[in-house]
Amino acid sequence: MSRIDDLITELAPKGVPMQPLGEVGIFIRGRRFTKADRVDDGLPSIHYGEIYTHYGVATSDTISDVRADLAPTLRFAQPGDVIIAAVGETVEDVGKAVAWLGTEQVAVHDDCFIFRSSLDPKFVVYLTQSDAFKKAKEPFVARAKVKRLSASGLARLRIPLPPIDVQREIVRVLDSFQLLEAELVAELEARKQQRLAFSYTLPEAPYIKALSSGTSxxxxxxxxxxxxxxxxxxxxxxxxxxxxxxxxxxxxxxxxxxxxxxxxxxxxxxxxxxxxxxxxxxxxxxxxxxxxxxxxxxxxxxxxxxxxxxxxxxxxxxxxxxxxxxxxxxxxxxxxxxxxxxxxxxxxxxxxxxxxxxxxxxPSVPAQRELLRVLGTVAALESSLRDELVARRKQFDYYRDKLLTFEELPV
CATH class of the missing domain: 3.90.220.20 (DNA methylase specificity domains)
Known part of the structure; x- marks a missing residue:
């Protein structure tokens, strides 16, 4: 984190300005397409449900396609844009965002906004995940049956605007946290699959099979x-x-x-x-x-x-x-x-x-019990990995909010 401190001291010694999002970029609402418009090979597209699925970044190989003949009726995000969910089932879901890092443009559903600016797109995404941003947006969320954000509400949200080099360094640090989390998630999934595969073969192990011999x-x-x-x-x-x-x-x-x-x-x-x-x-x-x-x-x-x-x-x-x-x-x-x-x-x-x-x-209860006992050793490892994942996520939240808190430049 000293690199970030050094950059702020060098580039923003008197503090960081706060400005409304609407003054540093533009919001473009997407255009509607339906599930019936989905195809296997067409134009890359994204809707708010897919924003919830991804964590911070979307690319061409992670989303679905829509019919190419719809192109004249659609609106597209360009590489480097940020796509923000305009609706959601809870206040926390509204405003969730991904940076579009695909190599081509992507059609955006009308339940999303395209935010286009000169800011680092992942810096913007990390800001939308921060506790401060979540609290700031609440007054602008319509309390209808389905929660909704307007472009005018988003435009009024004030955010810190450190120099671009500071933004990129913050992204680099937070990305490293995310990489560690992704590795841990992958290991947890591998251990789970290992346990399940083990569970398929164990019933045939002689000492377990004997416990159910003639009683299964x-x-x-x-x-x-x-x-x-x-x-x-x-x-x-x-x-x-x-x-x-x-x-x-x-x-x-x-x-x-x-x-x-x-x-x-x-x-x-x-x-x-x-x-x-x-x-x-x-x-x-x-x-x-x-x-x-x-x-x-x-x-x-x-x-x-x-x-x-x-x-x-x-x-x-x-x-x-x-x-x-x-x-x-x-x-x-x-x-x-x-x-x-x-x-x-x-x-x-x-x-x-x-x-x-x-x-x-x-199988017999003794065979069930023995199977669970053996698998319990693998499950214990899974449990410890889950605990570590929870701790890592808390650590990430802490440092994200810390890194995105700046001394404000006096007006």
């Missing part, structure tokens, strides 16, 4: 899982901790607590520790979990079927492992019914009767 059976899930329904009438003045289920078997999580008066539904459902739960809408992404003790006070909507398991026949953690298997998820995907609706696939569901009729090969 094919059962319907309804034979070992009983639906648990404990309804709770929503009260306007009560506070509820809604639970969700992460993808890829990564567990239950607590959403932001809400007052009953802000909840659309009239009924929620209680859960208990050790129960098996899944999200009917995202089973193809492995949205299965076991309720942990620390979230026993949470509630779920009807989209999250909850089951008590017969622990004399199946261990919850083993069943969760079973539903992380790629082949199992393909079998589930073949049963999912409904019409796909946008990128969320929100109309496609795996119904409870389908879950309960689903057949699995069930």
């Amino acid at each position: 059976e094919h059962v319907r899930l309804g034979e070992i899982a009983t639906p648990y329904v404990d309804p709770l009438r929503v009260q306007a003045d009560e506070i509820y901790m809604n639970l969700g289920v992460k993808w890829y078997g990564e567990g239950v999580f607590a959403r932001e607590s809400k007052r009953g008066s802000t909840i659309k539904g009239t009924t929620l459902y209680r859960v208990k520790p050790g129960q098996f739960i899944y999200n009917r809408m995202f089973v193809t992404e492995g949205s299965f979990a076991v309720v942990p003790p620390e979230l026993a006070d949470g509630v779920v909507s009807a989209e999250f079927p909850v089951y008590d398991l017969d622990n004399s026949r199946v261990l919850p953690e083993w069943l969760l492992l079973y539903f992380q298997d790629e082949y199992t998820l393909k079998r589930v995907a073949a049963e999912v019914t409904g019409v796909e609706r946008g990128s969320t696939k929100s109309r496609r569901r795996w119904k409870q009767e389908q879950f309960e009729a689903f057949q699995i090969e069930l």
Whole structure:
């Protein structure tokens, strides 16, 4: 960081000016295109959902294409522009941005703005991620059903404008943090795939196979899982901790607590520790979990079927492992019914009767337990990597906000 300090001392000894974004660049709203316009080989395009997918940078090989004949009706970002999401489900999502670092222009959806300036594009992106920027933009976010930012609101946001050499050095430092995080994410994914591959071969290991010799059976899930329904009438003045289920078997999580008066539904459902739960809408992404003790006070909507398991026949953690298997998820995907609706696939569901009729090969409990014990050593390494990833992200947030805080130049 001393290099940045030296540059600021040399190039901005009296402080850094603050100016509205609208005075240092222009905002261009994109033009609408639809999912039906998507093709395999056409014009590179980007919409706000893809901005959420990427972290700071988008290139030609990371996004989708639209029909080339639409070109006269579209608006394009050029290499070096910043693309900013104008809409989002939460205030934090609105204003998320990526730097367009492709080698060609990209068509931009009308739920996004193109910001064109002489600033370093990644410097602008890191600014939009900063805590100060998030707080500054809140007054300009329309509190509608879907949160929205206007070009005039963005243009009024004041940002620090250090010299370009300072901007580039800050980007270099923060990029190095991001590279370390990317390497850690890749290692975590590799360890996860290693564990899953290990889990496929372990049942055939002689000492584990012997534990189930002659006792492995094919059962319907309804034979070992009983639906648990404990309804709770929503009260306007009560506070509820809604639970969700992460993808890829990564567990239950607590959403932001809400007052009953802000909840659309009239009924929620209680859960208990050790129960098996899944999200009917995202089973193809492995949205299965076991309720942990620390979230026993949470509630779920009807989209999250909850089951008590017969622990004399199946261990919850083993069943969760079973539903992380790629082949199992393909079998589930073949049963999912409904019409796909946008990128969320929100109309496609795996119904409870389908879950309960689903057949699995069930080894003995001793074999399940031994399999989990062996895999637990790999899972422990995954857990430590996740902890390190959380720490790295906190470290990045700290230094990003620190590096983007300047002594303001007196007016």
